[in-house]
Amino acid sequence: MRALITGGGGQLASDLQTLLGDDAVSLSHAELDIDDAGAIDRAFGQHAPDVVFNCAAFHNVDECEREPDQSWTTNVLAVMELAKRPAKLVHLSTNYVFDGRRSAPYREDDVPSPRSVYALTKLAGEYAALGYAQDSLVVRSGGLYGFAGNASKGGNFVQRMTTRAREQGALKMVSDQRLQPTFTEDLAKALVEAVERDFKGVLHLVNEGPMSWHDFTVAIMEHAGIDVPVEAVSTTIPEGGVDRPLNGVLARPRADALGLPKLRSVDDALQDYMSRAGLSAGATA
């Protein structure tokens, strides 16, 4: 497979590039702006990919609310352009396409119900990927963290929490938003396997074991050896703020039926990431 990765330098893109090595070329935002159809043409002319992993997105959720036009351009129209080109499109989407108002986990075939500009444009991007190409693969995931951090959010959640705990000596975190935070290295491996097996349509791929952001933060503090109180609080939506799903937990009956191995547990992935990122207790990195 000759792969083109968009959004190069981002969390997921970096792990995909490491995994695929010489089989992939990864282009950063500066090297390929997917909003520019001419730039997509030039990248296809130069690299002639068989598969495109679209890791580029306008996905700072609060910024999307303020900039709906930019959200639409990058998360929808650019995806349509990529889908029109002669390569299999692997497009990343989000658990936020569901409103999170029910208690059961969301399956791949549940009807989405987006409640933010980010979620709405990501859902429209799914339709762009699937509608403009027959063999696209759309993968929904959630709560991503990886070695490349997350530039648009000032570091990934794990980095932000360890820094904040050391600076402030106490944390507050919502305990009513649940999800499966997912290590991008694990997601990258699953994406590559799904492409090798030529899967199409929608799949849910997340680390195993739903938990709240509060549970996840407590686990981060334990692995980091940071002894600070983590107060559990409820979600409040400020005037004009974003409605984030309380239940962001994804079920994966379709991925299971296709025989795609489950990703490891959230806690195993977190421990592995933190120790290799130099964030565990006693780490020297």
Ligand SMILES: NC(=O)c1ccc[n+]([C@@H]2O[C@H](COP(=O)([O-])OP(=O)(O)OC[C@H]3O[C@@H](n4cnc5c(N)ncnc54)[C@H](OP(=O)(O)O)[C@@H]3O)[C@@H](O)[C@H]2O)c1
């Ligand atoms: N992060 C999460 O928790 C999460 C959860 C569910 C789904 N997802 C989805 O998973 C995918 C990957 O997320 P990630 O966390 O790996 O993201 P990331 O680390 O923020 O990387 C995204 C990259 O896309 C680039 N980008 C933005 N606009 C672009 C454009 N018009 N053209 C080309 N590149 C552009 C960004 O560059 P600049 O920084 O220079 O703009 C950034 O390098 C996204 O589709 C996201 O919606 C993420």
